[in-house]
Amino acid sequence: MPSTNLQHRRTHNLLLINKLLNQRDASSPFTLVFDNLEQSGKGIIAEYLRRAKVAKVKTVFVSFETLGQLQNVDVYIQTWKYQSVAAWQKEVAFHTRPPPPSTTMLATPANAQKTLLILDSLNSLPASTTPLPTFLISLLSPTTSLLSVYHLDIPSSLPPPYHPSLLTTLKFLATTILTPHSLHHVLERKAARDRSLPEPLFGLAEAVHGLVVAGRPSGGAGVKINDADGGVVIEMEHRRRSGRGVREWFFLPDSLGTVSTFAVGGAGKTSNVTLLEDHPLYRSPSDEGAVGGGGADDELISTFELNLSEKQRRDREGVVLPYYDAQRADGAGPGEGGRILYDMGAEDDFDEEEDEI
Amino acid sequence: MTSRNRIPPALEAYLRLPPEAALLVFTGTLGCSANWLTSRLVSACLANDNDARHGLEDGGSSAVIFVNFLHDATFWQYEIRRTTGVDIARSMKEGRLMFVDCFTQNTSTIQAVHDAIAVAIAQLQKARPSAKVLLILDNPDTVIALNAATKNEVNKTLLKLRSQVHAAAVVCNADQPLLAAATADEVAHHTPLEVESAAFVSSLAHQARFVMSVRELDTGAARDVSGVVRVSRGGDDGWWGPEVNGRVREIEALYLVQRDGGVKVFERGAVA
Numbered sequence: 039m040p041s042t043n044l045q046h047r048r049t050h051n052l053l054l055i056n057k058l059l060n061q062r063d064a065s066s067p068f069t070l071v072f073d074n075l076e077q078s079g080k081g082i083i084a085e086y087l088r089r090a091k092v093a094k095v096k097t098v099f100v101s102f103e104t105l106g107q108l109q110n111v112d113v114y115i116q117t118w119k120y121q122s123v124a125a126w127q128k129e130v131a132f133h134t135r136p137p138p139p140s141t142t143m144l145a146t147p148a149n150a151q152k153t154l155l156i157l158d159s160l161n162s163l164p165a166s167t168t169p170l171p172t173f174l175i176s177l178l179s180p181t182t183s184l185l186s187v188y189h190l191d192i193p194s195s196l197p198p199p200y201h202p203s204l205l206t207t208l209k210f211l212a213t214t215i216l217t218p219h220s221l222h223h224v225l226e227r228k229a230a231r232d233r234s235l236p237e238p239l240f241g242l243a244e245a246v247h248g249l250v251v252a253g254r255p256s257g258g259a260g261v262k263i264n265d266a267d268g269g270v271v272i273e274m275e276h277r278r279r280s281g282r283g284v285r286e287w288f289f290l291p292d293s294l295g296t297v298s299t300f301a302v303g304g305a306g307k308t309s310n311v312t313l314l315e316d317h318p319l320y321r322s323p324s325d326e327g328a329v330g331g332g333g334a335d336d337e338l339i340s341t342f343e344l345n346l347s348e349k350q351r352r353d354r355e356g357v358v359l360p361y362y363d364a365q366r367a368d369g370a371g372p373g374e375g376g377r378i379l380y381d382m383g384a385e386d387d388f389d390e391e392e393d394e395i
Numbered sequence: 396m397t398s399r400n401r402i403p404p405a406l407e408a409y410l411r412l413p414p415e416a417a418l419l420v421f422t423g424t425l426g427c428s429a430n431w432l433t434s435r436l437v438s439a440c441l442a443n444d445n446d447a448r449h450g451l452e453d454g455g456s457s458a459v460i461f462v463n464f465l466h467d468a469t470f471w472q473y474e475i476r477r478t479t480g481v482d483i484a485r486s487m488k489e490g491r492l493m494f495v496d497c498f499t500q501n502t503s504t505i506q507a508v509h510d511a512i513a514v515a516i517a518q519l520q521k522a523r524p525s526a527k528v529l530l531i532l533d534n535p536d537t538v539i540a541l542n543a544a545t546k547n548e549v550n551k552t553l554l555k556l557r558s559q560v561h562a563a564a565v566v567c568n569a570d571q572p573l574l575a576a577a578t579a580d581e582v583a584h585h586t587p588l589e590v591e592s593a594a595f596v597s598s599l600a601h602q603a604r605f606v607m608s609v610r611e612l613d614t615g616a617a618r619d620v621s622g623v624v625r626v627s628r629g630g631d632d633g634w635w636g637p638e639v640n641g642r643v644r645e646i647e648a649l650y651l652v653q654r655d656g657g658v659k660v661f662e663r664g665a666v667a
Contacts, residue, residue: 189630193593
């Protein structure tokens, strides 16, 4: 039953993603966003910040590449202003340290001040002196969770021999991996899949001379999406404490339109994330029947009229087929003894010699 | 002909003073130079004082710091006058344009480059405290290509400088061999230089508000088309901003650089 399965996933996985985005119950201490130029992960970070503001979580933003006025950020650390790596690491440690013991005596874990620490690009980190895993783990604490971005299309130089690459290490360490995709590209890939065509590549992967970002120019062929339909498709991989992984695809609508309502309302806590399958542009016509619970009108699409009218149906039901007679069990049927039953038609030419019954 | 008319209408929305803290990235290739975009960006920011269309509603003026790694001031003075009709010598005299020459001057280390630009910024801000300064760097990837600094060092320097000015624009090369390492699953067979240059261009694009790339026509050279110009959103297209400006509109169009330096931008299928 596909519809029940979908309903189940809708309930459970939407709860899960909202729990992750709200950073409730320390559900994911280390969240990684793997983005590329075709779909930046900054929209996801902005959504985290928006929700952290509502939940009164302290946010510490460690910037390696983001400049300018940031919304919903409590502490903004610009790493390039520090002389050494150790200097800004000290600053980060200062802002994320747990409260002094005197206050923790009173504060229960439930109401302790939670901190969301954001590193906007881990790509610049390998150049630093401390090994990255050691550094990242040193940032975590029961009240601090870490959200960081890694750009997949910024190559890093080779690790020392016999060492795993940075990417492998990060994938191993992360408790949740979110991979943003462009809705436009997801739809184009799906359209190709549905026709059993090879899936198209975008941007740098196209290896077109001089093309850096493919984007979604309006002049392009294929699926047409308005800018109003903008948003991010999120591929989630969450590792539970038991080790079991949960994978799901979600759609996060563009938050630009809702920024002002959040600022004013505050309590307007909308859970606007949906499953990707529930997106009207992604859902294919055949899935739609399944979602609707399998209605009575499962009509075949054909150039022939395969349905019966009411009169045709009555006539068909009225026909008595001959073998019903032969199956009478009391032995009184005409088929007794293996005789052949044959009614002569008007056009039959009876041949005495040949057709002896 | 006034300079405003020399900027193709289709690109007018992009070639002007960007919002605060934004980074614009322009890329070209060996066969398709982005010089015509650079000269138009410089002239657009210098051309009209008090022009609301250039994002200067508050009556302030804009100023440009033009950092060059591949050409000297004479080249650009000629080029900008020829193609847009703006005389940058006058702007330099007025102090609205500072030309930082990293081409003929001995600026072989990234620290020297930083110091030269920082001095220019300080001078300009002293002379015109209210001016919104646009920092334009033409081909800073030369520093990477010369192996004078790593991508992380250039990036850090750029961020330091960006935090002192209104906004910045970077022009660099995006030929396929320079970018190939960015998509490779295994970087083992790429040289460190390939890795660094690919990492530099894509990390710039990740910080950009938009990326405007010019490239050759896919179908080969044509007499009436010089190349394809595409504008795509960069990695930082206003997710953070306090005000909702709306997103960058993405377009792709063809262009033709004419013999007199004028440029026509038109849609695919349209006649120049």
